[in-house]
Amino acid sequence: MRDHFTQKAKKRIMNNLILHFILILSLNAFAQEVEILPCECCGNSELKKVSEFENIDISLYYSFDGSSSNWCTSYLKPGGIAPKNPTQDEIVKAYELDDPDIIEELEAQRRDFVNWSCKYSPLQLQADHNSAWVEGVEGSGAGEIVLTFLDIFKPIEIWAGYGKSPGLFSANNRPHNINVYVLQVDSSEDTENGKLFSGLTRVAVHQIALKDFNGFQDVDLDLPENLDRSKDYLIAIELIDVYAGRKYNDTCISVIRNK
Structure with a gap:
């Protein structure tokens, strides 16, 4: 037996x-x-350290298909009934x-x-002006932060607001004054579908006043001369205040990219 x-x-x-x-x-x-993973609501509170400390012990994964949900301190949860997963x-x-x-x-x-x-996640910053990252906290989103990966040594432009239509642009908040943080990645590791970034060092910060119009505008950065060009860099945008929307109290950014 x-x-x-x-x-x-x-x-x-x-x-x-x-x-x-x-x-x-x-x-x-x-x-x-299906390479892109679902976004898990609703942000990464560790990114608040970007505005508080020069060195941040953090790991971030960048997919070649775009940034994921942990590249911002918050984002708006989509409404309606979720499609079947x-x-x-x-x-x-x-x-x-x-x-x-x-x-x-x-x-x-x-x-x-x-x-x-x-x-409404940071993934949309890599798309066109018909979509947007939308912060997801109560109020206008002052203090919320979103990151993006680009070439800081080339010209940069931003489409502030929800650019899909004039109606959506005016209905939602648009960033007015922002802090732009330039973050040097301490170490980068290439993966099959992206990059793994570990450790961030803040090398520059600028306060920029954005104009209130539905289109691209330049982001001028005064970079330190001794930056290591062999390193990867991220840009962090921190909302300070906004142009108020006529209908919604949600602040939107459609695109941040190299020109």
Whole structure:
């Protein structure tokens, strides 16, 4: 009886290992098809240290598809009903059946959910003026911070406000005075789909008054002459005050990019 029980236990363990292996393979294959991860509400409070300390012990992952939800202190949670997000069981079953139609449908559902969850996240700063990062705290968002990765040695421009339409631009808050922090990355590690940044050193800060119009405007940075050009750098924008929206008390930035 003991030998029979042992054989049954071994078989059960082996089956569990096989199922676990199938789960890992299925999720990895699925993740490769849908590269951007959902944004997990609603920000990274550690970024408040950017305005308080010269050196910040923090790790940030930058995906080549855009920044993720932890690149800001807050962002507005999207409204409405969330699209369906496929479960692990559904993904594994689809790959077990090897049904391309079901897999394609699940991939489409996943993309829709990702796009919805990241609707107002820092990911939108990498897109065009038809989308925006929107801070997500009570009030006008004074003190909220958002980061972006770009080449600080090239001209930079910003589209302040929600630029999708004149109506949305005037309905929402637009940044007026901002602090712009230039952050040197202490160490960078290339990954398959992006970069891992570890440690930040603040090398410059500028207060800039933005104009209130629906379009791009220059961000002029007076950089120290001795900056190491072999390093990566991030830009952090801190909201100080705003041009008030006629309908909503949410502050928006559509784009920050190199010209």
